[in-house]
Amino acid sequence: MTQDSPAGGTNGKYVGRPIARIDGPAKTSGQARFAAEYSYPDLAYAALVYSTIARGRILSMETAAAKAVDGVVAVLTHENAPPMKPAGKLSPFDVSSIAISTSVNYLATDEVHWNGQPIAVVVAETHEAAQYAASLVTATYQHWHAKVDFASEVPNAIPDKGIPFMTGKADKGDAMAALATSPFTVDLEFSTPQYNHNALEPHATTAVWDGDKLTVHEGTQSLTGVQGQLAKRFGIPKDNVRVLSPFVGGGFGGKARPWAGTLLAVLAARATGRPVRLTLTREGVYHTVGGRTASTQRVALGAGTDGQLASIVHTSVSRTGYVGGMPERITEVSHETYAAPNIYLQQSSMKLDLVSNTFMRAPGEAIGSFGLESAIDELAWDMGMDPIQLRMANEPDRGPVSGKVFAHRHLREAYAVGAERFGWDQRELRAGAMRDGRWLVGMGVATAHHTAMQLTSSVTVRLNADGTVVVRCAMQEMGMGAPTVQTQIVADELGVPLEAVRVEYGDTDLPWGAPAFGSVQTASVTAAVLAACTKLKQSVLTLARKQPASPFKGRKLPELDTRDAGLFFGTRGQSYVEILNAAGRNHVEVAYKPNMPAFLARTVRDVGWRPKAATGAQFCEVRVDADTGEVRVSRWLGVFDVGTVINARTAESQLRGGIIMGIGMALTERTLIDHRSGRIINPSLSEYHIPVHADVPHIDVQYLNKPEPNSPLGLLGLGEIGITGVPAAIANAVRHATGKRVLDLPITLDKVL
Amino acid sequence: MTEIQIKLNGSVERIDVDPWVSLLDLLRETLKITGPKKGCDQGACGACTVLADGRRINACLALAVAYDGSEITTIEGVSHPIQEAFIHRDGFQCGYCTPGQICSALGMLGEYQAGMPSAVTEAGEVPAGKPSPEEIRERMSGNLCRCGAYNGIIMAIQDVAGTENR
Amino acid sequence: MKPFTYLKPHDIEAAIPAGTPPGTKYLGGGTNLVDLMREGIEQPDHLVDITGLHLDGIEELPDGSLRIGAAVRNSTLAAHPKVRKGYRVLSEALLSGASGQLRNMATVGGNLLQRTRCPYFYSDAAACNKRQPGSGCDALDGFNRSCAVLGVSDSCIAAHPSDMCVALSALDAVVHVQGPGGTREIPLTELHRLPGDTPNIENTLEAGELVTAVVLPPPLSARSTYRKVRDRASYAFALASVAAALEIEDDKVTRIRLALGGVGTKPWRAYEAERLLLGGPADEQAYRRAAEAELAAATVRAGNAFKVTLAEATIVAVLRDLSKAGAGS
Structure with missing residues (x-):
């Protein structure tokens, strides 16, 4: 154990228990305040105007009608807006560059890069006046040729060179030759549409300038990302920007970066000298915040008569925008899932004149697992094998591509537990053989997989002489229960009651915290919290030992128990209150700051040598209406290996949430981008169908609760794994119910009818 | 004005x-x-x-x-056991849809008590007693939750159904 | 939203002159109109709120018909004992639409006049003859999965969105209106217009005419039901829907009412299918033949061709269910 890898132990009084969320009372009483709910004297409201073409140049803008609307303060366009600095470029050597969402320098250019790009901002005394005036701003354009249609550009996609640490590339053995000689093969082409996050809280920013100091209320998954981007774009020191985000109304990747609305709210506040609030309309969120890329995949598998895979071929195409985004690592899932002597993985991508693509819950794996896990199921049909049996026949004991031994993998157990609990043995082997009235019934499984990553964090822990503890870290809470689990961990580490601990978060004035994406936050913050608690106890022990009658003379921290709000050696001990009072101190505070070079070295080592992943087995039952093809999910069980579960209540909820988003991905969700105009034409919650209550059955979530040996407290992230495997499990169940293999998401009734 | x-x-x-x-x-x-x-x-x-x-x-x-x-x-004007039930059943994550879910649930329970049917109510009258999970799901479908706390919400509403004397 | 004036009169005599000038709209629950105003699709200068006109009663008339005030809320109507008992198809249609909250707000009059959900109608960057006459129709070669296959024209293929109207169509409902020229009655089936070359003109109401009531003829003895097929299990517009009433005696169809939603540019009364079914055998083969005959007039586009199969399958399923359930009881 190094200082940077504090896989500390715990008394376990609170860790592992289903503690109720500490912010529950605020969230159930309307007291939780979100970014658009801070009012300032003289607050003005901003609204955006969007381009109506995909590519071209603005020739003229008509703003007079908008300016004439009662209450309008300003109409900002490229002709009159104060300048912002350029976005800079995404670089693997500059962590802060990940906060760049698009390269567009809004309102500093007459160039249009996608249909829906903001081209003007209206600021007014009221929300209504701003919205109305924005609707009156018109533009004329010089039209340029635009590439907006994913499907027609697929043949022109270019192989990706590979993203550092995230390669989807592999070429082991001769996969094509092995495929050609395998007795059993499947070779399938899959496609998935663009998806959008649709956090219930639309992106909102309240921006307040005080000289060259800026305060921003913003719902974000990355406080420091917003802070860094704003500092850069507005040419002020980072410390001059304070970002406050105590509550975030859902993110799912969509709030991982600041998008146009954030920048333009700040710009509007600077231009008008007023505090400005910009709440995107739902349509505005679709136009200005990227979604999950559309994709195509080819998955070809070759197997022997015993079911052993001889070949895995997995290739994919995704898209970015000309103005930004990253290729999606769709084939990465095939690096880790099945053993095979011959593996060929290659990703390609294209650029389109659309807003940048971006992270959405389990980027890569959500899509990639649909292809791979559908293909293995189809292979099982071809071979007349049980799909779980086929999977287990190919379960690797080391990385199929890397050859490195897994430090932790319990997928066999997940399937065993799941099959028993779900009643997998009740599954008829033939397709279309199970029926309940008008419904054809089908059962499907798929493997869930999400690579675990860990960043680092800074944190301070302060013990007050009254026995209370304050933990400070600029981490984010968007519903995962982050402050609740850190409260549990600290209470256990220090042996104090939960009520004694207060966690402060959601504010860049606090010590730097890991962002809340990539399922990294809890592990990253926990590592820092554990280290800080150890340091704190050491400081307290040192203080205690200075007292003449200290029971700890000559004792070292590892010899002591931490319990009952104090330190103990056997039955002898002292409470923290006693120690601090005796020392005449009103508090002891320690700060933990990561040793960055050591951290980075360890990260590189882990990625290369000890790949860590959360895994799971998804079981579902679907019903398909025999007449109309309507597909409904009737039962679900997910059995997950996510390492240690700190809080069963919040963990279950987050895993269920991932599964539900996967149900939407599989059955109902799809962002419609007009192939001619590049315009999103269903930018609303009425026409983009996220699952409603009636679409969601009771979801049974189980976990193995086996600590991962190399992670802090043994935990693996669990924010994203829930969605992986879900679309495939549903497609496989539909195959079982109807005999039809649907390769194109979402599985709407017209594809089943 | x-x-x-x-x-x-x-x-x-x-x-x-x-x-x-x-x-x-x-x-x-x-x-x-x-x-x-x-x-x-x-x-x-x-x-x-x-x-x-x-x-x-x-x-x-x-x-x-x-x-x-x-x-x-x-x-802000609600003080009802359903709020505690939402916490107990973890009927939310980010909390953004929660005020709407709770107000909707209270209105919905009132409708149920008043015998108003839903799309899944079988022929005849609305059954007395607590609404079934299926009834609650249908009646609450106008309240989206993107975090996916639906299971907890249904359980919380079931916990308090029959106690909605406002 | 464009600024407008708001007036809430207390009697019809005051409401109609107020609602007659150009640029004036009647406001019911607002669930569709307010949304369309916010989208800039509707831009009235004046709103006349009709919820203070005492049009919120439901009463049985001496001849056994049911008079429903135009301002009755959708949820109230769906739950009304006389509707549950005598007009089951209407209750089910109402309950399959929107959400509990919206049904509490939406009025009968507003539901009659709700406008299409065609995505291009809602997109200000798209060509739409309904929104902007003469601009074209981007739905023809765009995303038209939700669009209509019956009653379409080269100008417009937007589907009518109402569930309630489909049931009212099957029930031979009559719409009572009052305008500057007095009162008149319009059969529901003649209230909505086919798009033709003027898809922006959606109904046969004259300027200032206010829907005051919908009258349902006395209940049918036939069993009736409404089936809605959609992408979500709830809270989504129909891809196809069927309102049907069926009575069978001696294995023959003695009474049939059939109307379709989600597939027509207006609530679609399936007269052709009814004609074929009436007096014929009450079996699945006959149901299918009738369904196919009704859909024979369909004009499909790339994205909505499935609606023909879907509508046929749904008609058959609904009639089969009604026969199984002992139609005639």
Whole structure:
């Protein structure tokens, strides 16, 4: 154990228990305040105007009608807006560059890069006046040729060179030759549409300038990302920007970066000298915040008569925008899932004149697992094998591509537990053989997989002489229960009651915290919290030992128990209150700051040598209406290996949430981008169908609760794994119910009818 | 500007409003009652649900002027065991849809008690007693939750069904 | 949203002159109109709120018909004992639409006049003859999965969105209106217009005419039901829907009412299918033949061709269910 890898132990009084969320009372009483709910004297409201073409140049803008609307303060366009600095470029050597969402320098250019790009901002005394005036701003354009249609550009996609640490590339053995000689093969082409996050809280920013100091209320998954981007774009020191985000109304990747609305709210506040609030309309969120890329995949598998895979071929195409985004690592899932002597993985991508693509819950794996896990199921049909049996026949004991031994993998157990609990043995082997009235019934499984990553964090822990503890870290809470689990961990580490601990978060004035994406936050913050608690106890022990009658003379921290709000050696001990009072101190505070070079070295080592992943087995039952093809999910069980579960209540909820988003991905969700105009034409919650209550059955979530040996407290992230495997499990169940293999998401009734 | 009077969470408010101001914006921007949320501003998500004269409505599609003389209850005016049940059952994550879910649930339970049917109610009358999970799911489908806390919400509502004496 | 004036009169005599000038709209629950105003699709200068006109009663008339006030809320109507008992198809149609909150707000009159959900109608960057006459129709070669296959024209293929109207169509409802020229009655089936070359003109109401009531003829003895097929299990518009009433005696169809939603540019009364079914055998083969005959007039586009199969399958399923359930009880 190094200082940077504090896989500390715990008394376990609170860790592992289903503690109720500490912010529950605020969230159930309307007291939780979100970014658009801070009012300032003289607050003005901003609204955006969007381009109506995909590519071209603005020739003229008509703003007079908008300016004439009662209450309008300003109409900002490229002709009159104060300048912002350029976005800079995404670089693997500059962590802060990940906060760049698009390269567009809004309102500093007459160039249009996608249909829906903001081209003007209206600021007014009221929300209504701003919205109305924005609707009156018109533009004329010089039209340029635009590439907006994913499907027609697929043949022109270019192989990706590979993203550092995230390669989807592999070429082991001769996969094509092995495929050609395998007795059993499947070779399938899959496609998935663009998806959008649709956090219930639309992106909102309240921006307040005080000289060259800026305060921003913003719902974000990355406080420091917003802070860094704003500092850069507005040419002020980072410390001059304070970002406050105590509550975030859902993110799912969509709030991982600041998008146009954030920048333009700040710009509007600077231009008008007023505090400005910009709440995107739902349509505005679709136009200005990227979604999950559309994709195509080819998955070809070759197997022997015993079911052993001889070949895995997995290739994919995704898209970015000309103005930004990253290729999606769709084939990465095939690096880790099945053993095979011959593996060929290659990703390609294209650029389109659309807003940048971006992270959405389990980027890569959500899509990639649909292809791979559908293909293995189809292979099982071809071979007349049980799909779980086929999977287990190919379960690797080391990385199929890397050859490195897994430090932790319990997928066999997940399937065993799941099959028993779900009643997998009740599954008829033939397709279309199970029926309940008008419904054809089908059962499907798929493997869930999400690579675990860990960043680092800074944190301070302060013990007050009254026995209370304050933990400070600029981490984010968007519903995962982050402050609740850190409260549990600290209470256990220090042996104090939960009520004694207060966690402060959601504010860049606090010590730097890991962002809340990539399922990294809890592990990253926990590592820092554990280290800080150890340091704190050491400081307290040192203080205690200075007292003449200290029971700890000559004792070292590892010899002591931490319990009952104090330190103990056997039955002898002292409470923290006693120690601090005796020392005449009103508090002891320690700060933990990561040793960055050591951290980075360890990260590189882990990625290369000890790949860590959360895994799971998804079981579902679907019903398909025999007449109309309507597909409904009737039962679900997910059995997950996510390492240690700190809080069963919040963990279950987050895993269920991932599964539900996967149900939407599989059955109902799809962002419609007009192939001619590049315009999103269903930018609303009425026409983009996220699952409603009636679409969601009771979801049974189980976990193995086996600590991962190399992670802090043994935990693996669990924010994203829930969605992986879900679309495939549903497609496989539909195959079982109807005999039809649907390769194109979402599985709407017209594809089943 | 028109002067309207509403009874908001028990206290009478007289306010001047322009006709184009929605009840939701009146609450959130003028009266600083920010419990009701804006998720879509077009009646597609339910985050803005409030009770108007005891009936649940989408405040985003309600013009404030049209609610002159009404009694409006928002989450700020709710003190009910359902709130504790939401915490106990973990019926939320981010909390953004929660005020709407809770107000909707209270309105829904009232409708159920009053014998109002739903799309899944079989022929005949609405059965007495607690609504089934299937009934609750159908009746609550106007309240979206993107975090996916649906299971917890249904359990919380079941816990308190039959106790909704407001 | 464009600024407008708001008036809430207390009697019809005051409402109609107020609602007659150009640029004036009647406001019911606002669930569709307020949304369309916010989208800039509707831009009235004046709104006349009709919820103070005492049009919110439901009463049985001496001849056994049911008079429903135009301002009755959708949820109230769906739950009304006389509707549950005598007009089951209407209750089910109402309950399959929108959400609990919206049904509490939406009025009968507003539901009659609700406008299409075609995505291009809602997109200000798209060509739409309904929104902007003469601009074209981007739905023809765009995303038209939700669009209509019956009653379409080269100008417009937007589907009518109402569930309630489909049931009212099957029930031979009559719409009572009052305008500057007095009162008149319009059969529901003649209230909505086919798009033709003027898809922006959606109904046969004259300027200032206010829907005051909908009258349902006395209840049918036939069993009736409404089936809605959609992408979500709830809270979504129909891809196809069927309102049907069926009575069978001696294995023959003695009474049939059939109307379709989600597939027509207006609530679609399936007269052709009814004609074929009446007096014929009550079996699945006959149901299918009738369904196919009704859909024979369909004009499909790339994205909505499935609706023909879907509508046929749904008609058959509904009639089969009604026969199984002992139609005639």
